[in-house]
Amino acid sequence: MKLIRGYPAYMRESIEHVEKTRPRRMKEKYRTLSIEEREELLRKYHPDYKPGTKRPLKIGPSKGMIAPHEVIDLLEAHPIVKPEDVNLDEIDIDVDLLIIGGGGAGMTAALWALEEGLKPEDILIVTKLRLGDSNSIMSQGGVQAADRPPDSPIRHFIDIVGGGHFTNDRRLVKILTMTAPYMMAWLERLGLMFDKDEEGNMLELWGGGTSIRRMHSCKDYTGMEIVRVLRDEVRNRQVPCLEFTSAVELLTDEEEDRVVGAVLLNMESQQYYVARAKATILATGGFGRIHIQGYPTTNHYGATMDGVVLAYHVGARLRDLDATQYHPTGAAYPEQIVGLLVTEKVRGAGAQVVNRHGEQFVFPLEPRDVEAAAIIRECWDRNNGVETPTGMRGVWLDTPMIEELRGRGAFKRMFPAIHKMYSRVGIDPAQDPVLVFPTLHYMNGGIIIDEKAQTTVKGLFAAGETTGGVHGKNRLMGNSILDYLVFGRIAGIHAARFAKHTSPGKPSLKHVIKYEEMLKAAGIETDRRSPVLLPDYRGERVLARRIEIL
Amino acid sequence: MYHNRDRLPLEANDLPEETEGRGETVRIYIMGKEYRVPAGLTIMKAMEYAGYRFIRGAGCRGGFCGACATVYRKEGDYKLYTDLACQKTVEDGMYLVQLPFVPANKAVYDIEELRPEPNILLRFYPEIARCVSCNTCTKACPQDIEVMYAIQHALRGEIERVANMTFDCIQCGLCTIRCPAEIPHYHVFQLARRIYGRYILKPARHVRERIKEIESGKYDQEMDKLLTVSVEELKRIYENRGRIEE
Ligand SMILES: Cc1cc2nc3c(=O)[nH]c(=O)nc-3n(C[C@H](O)[C@H](O)[C@H](O)COP(=O)(O)OP(=O)(O)OC[C@H]3O[C@@H](n4cnc5c(N)ncnc54)[C@H](O)[C@@H]3O)c2cc1C
Ligand code: SF4
Numbered sequence A: 001m002k003l004i005r006g007y008p009a010y011m012r013e014s015i016e017h018v019e020k021t022r023p024r025r026m027k028e029k030y031r032t033l034s035i036e037e038r039e040e041l042l043r044k045y046h047p048d049y050k051p052g053t054k055r056p057l058k059i060g061p062s063k064g065m066i067a068p069h070e071v072i073d074l075l076e077a078h079p080i081v082k083p084e085d086v087n088l089d090e091i092d093i094d095v096d097l098l099i100i101g102g103g104g105a106g107m108t109a110a111l112w113a114l115e116e117g118l119k120p121e122d123i124l125i126v127t128k129l130r131l132g133d134s135n136s137i138m139s140q141g142g143v144q145a146a147d148r149p150p151d152s153p154i155r156h157f158i159d160i161v162g163g164g165h166f167t168n169d170r171r172l173v174k175i176l177t178m179t180a181p182y183m184m185a186w187l188e189r190l191g192l193m194f195d196k197d198e199e200g201n202m203l204e205l206w207g208g209g210t211s212i213r214r215m216h217s218c219k220d221y222t223g224m225e226i227v228r229v230l231r232d233e234v235r236n237r238q239v240p241c242l243e244f245t246s247a248v249e250l251l252t253d254e255e256e257d258r259v260v261g262a263v264l265l266n267m268e269s270q271q272y273y274v275a276r277a278k279a280t281i282l283a284t285g286g287f288g289r290i291h292i293q294g295y296p297t298t299n300h301y302g303a304t305m306d307g308v309v310l311a312y313h314v315g316a317r318l319r320d321l322d323a324t325q326y327h328p329t330g331a332a333y334p335e336q337i338v339g340l341l342v343t344e345k346v347r348g349a350g351a352q353v354v355n356r357h358g359e360q361f362v363f364p365l366e367p368r369d370v371e372a373a374a375i376i377r378e379c380w381d382r383n384n385g386v387e388t389p390t391g392m393r394g395v396w397l398d399t400p401m402i403e404e405l406r407g408r409g410a411f412k413r414m415f416p417a418i419h420k421m422y423s424r425v426g427i428d429p430a431q432d433p434v435l436v437f438p439t440l441h442y443m444n445g446g447i448i449i450d451e452k453a454q455t456t457v458k459g460l461f462a463a464g465e466t467t468g469g470v471h472g473k474n475r476l477m478g479n480s481i482l483d484y485l486v487f488g489r490i491a492g493i494h495a496a497r498f499a500k501h502t503s504p505g506k507p508s509l510k511h512v513i514k515y516e517e518m519l520k521a522a523g524i525e526t527d528r529r530s531p532v533l534l535p536d537y538r539g540e541r542v543l544a545r546r547i548e549i550l
Numbered sequence B: 001m002y003h004n005r006d007r008l009p010l011e012a013n014d015l016p017e018e019t020e021g022r023g024e025t026v027r028i029y030i031m032g033k034e035y036r037v038p039a040g041l042t043i044m045k046a047m048e049y050a051g052y053r054f055i056r057g058a059g060c061r062g063g064f065c066g067a068c069a070t071v072y073r074k075e076g077d078y079k080l081y082t083d084l085a086c087q088k089t090v091e092d093g094m095y096l097v098q099l100p101f102v103p104a105n106k107a108v109y110d111i112e113e114l115r116p117e118p119n120i121l122l123r124f125y126p127e128i129a130r131c132v133s134c135n136t137c138t139k140a141c142p143q144d145i146e147v148m149y150a151i152q153h154a155l156r157g158e159i160e161r162v163a164n165m166t167f168d169c170i171q172c173g174l175c176t177i178r179c180p181a182e183i184p185h186y187h188v189f190q191l192a193r194r195i196y197g198r199y200i201l202k203p204a205r206h207v208r209e210r211i212k213e214i215e216s217g218k219y220d221q222e223m224d225k226l227l228t229v230s231v232e233e234l235k236r237i238y239e240n241r242g243r244i245e246e
């Protein structure tokens, strides 16, 4: 197919409409929806409401919880660790604090456990890929903190609970918003390169669902900059870390109902290790790679919901997993980058969302679920989307508006990562709009925690995307970086305190036996096993002809 | 799970199988072995299509982590190219190998004890003085950073410049593995950026002031009220909060 500056001729025709309407649209402001209008749009068009995509969970303490089939499938599955295969008498690793997951939450927890007095050698971080390979390193747009008038933690709080449709755990939202400025100062002290003016004031932008500019960023590499700095600091403080090592099951005390470590798997040799710990933190992130409803995702390779599965095996309670976040603007074209994120900051900086005729159909900064639903409606109900050569549909994100609004070169300066991603496939987003469609982005729900980041099971703490409650049924942009900073810190502090006053347990896998019994009692017959650790993208023909020998 | 195709609602997914029908393919050589793969895939997806399942060599899959550093040559072309497997589209006749790990020593330091002195980068990384200005590092960089110039600025102690020009570094290590002077560029740059962020960029005064306000209890009462009001009341507060456009 012949491409003209990255697009086939028929897509170029639609781009011409976008260009034609642009001068008029520059002055046009699309109205925001009322709460009722939002609800109706969601009910009709958001993927969460699609019939036949969910079912209630049949077993365990959160029995009855409705969630997507893909989530329930992993919870109604056999644990991959069989008690008879593991020798628990030999303890390979013995630490005060075991941190599972080396993303933002895990690294923040480690640094604050040190502040609380644990020695580096008393801590171990285990992580599935390399330290920092995570959703955290991918975040682009920014982090919210209400840190200057007329904004306030109160306003931040109200925006969050409204965005979450009033389902949030408000105690956690209070902590989140009241600690936010403090975490910004912490990052400054670690040497983070925030976007600032000459006086050192933070440059703050709009985010979807916020009522004031409150987004702090480091160009569109916010997550990468934070993770680079946290990782450098973790290495400076010499906290031990085992890379390519996954937690595959937790350990519980033989007598007491508490978590006392985990069974780890060396991803390369497939050897297991028994790791005993006085306190354990789950910081394993989200679930994009289980592809809810088959959606492409923005998430990193290891985002397979392991933490939720492990926590549920030991009886921790879960919430809000019925609500999945689809980011409104994932790349829909070309194939190489389908599903990858085009940060909301692009809309925050002034780009509108328009259909194939070049007309707006939604306010660009509605909360994410509302924005996504509006785009789905425009493409599949009103037939106003642009069809790609592979049969996907999308709408235009009018990126050249940013050049018009902020001067030539502004797009590349503000969005080097997005600019690079598109240049590599022959598209210049400063000149041409880009085609977008919702993509699977964030696990709104997860493991229930309290104000000390404790789960409902003793000895087990959790922080970051693997938890639920802070964001209720819909997270707003910029609040999950904040979430892993605030609750990573709290988990680190309280897990360290807990460890200091606890004696090591006697590891057992009794909960696995119990889980198997529950599966049986509920009549669940399946060969599914979980956690799954990594997705499998090998070609179908290869898999069909595969003989497992080596 | 991912292969369960009856649940795909929007046919938005599963690139390899869908491209298969369209016929257009290219030959690639994965560590010397030939495979035919659909055109238009990234190197990463093409390798998976061919039957590889990554443990190393794939991280973010979006161009942010540097886990997928790849080196390749093309048939009939003497040049050695470098790029990111998750971002680069396959081309006919590519000979590929991944570089999932780069050994490079990182200096250990206490950020609180550093100062933005001109010689500080040199002190922690004396090897930057060995740069022979061959520009190989710049050519290797998938992020288009002027790596050689950054090293030259580092040598002259221009911390601010180094910090800003290396901001897009994803620490893939491709520069480092190619450098004849054995410089661990990305660690040097990290140090420069942290010193810049900590000591040269001014701290935000408004953040400190806000922390003081919070600590003084300014918001406690209103916050506690918000914890207990009914959802109806909360909805009302939300609808009436207004947008503040500055
Ligand atoms: C593309 C993208 C853009 C985003 N943009 C923004 C933004 O602009 N603002 C914002 O606030 N939020 C944003 N988010 C969301 C935010 O980045 C994440 O929610 C947040 O970083 C999650 O942090 P975490 O530490 O909980 O999880 P992660 O950062 O995902 O870390 C989890 C870690 O645990 C590891 N792990 C998983 N399972 C196991 C196991 N069994 N054993 C050992 N290790 C395991 C993983 O490999 C990973 O390293 C974005 C997310 C994505 C994907
Ligand atoms: S590759 Fe090494 S020696 Fe060559 S210019 Fe870069 S830093 Fe200098």
Ligand code: SF4
Residues within 6 Å of the ligand: B066, B140, B141, B142, B143, B144, B145, B147, B168, B169, B170, B171, B172, B173, B174, B175, B176, B185, B186
């Ligand atoms: S500077 Fe070096 S480590 Fe950084 S992105 Fe470029 S090649 Fe990779």
Ligand code: FES
Residues within 6 Å of the ligand: B057, B058, B059, B060, B061, B062, B063, B064, B065, B066, B067, B068, B069, B084, B085, B086, B087
């Ligand atoms: S996998 Fe992270 S940059 Fe390619």
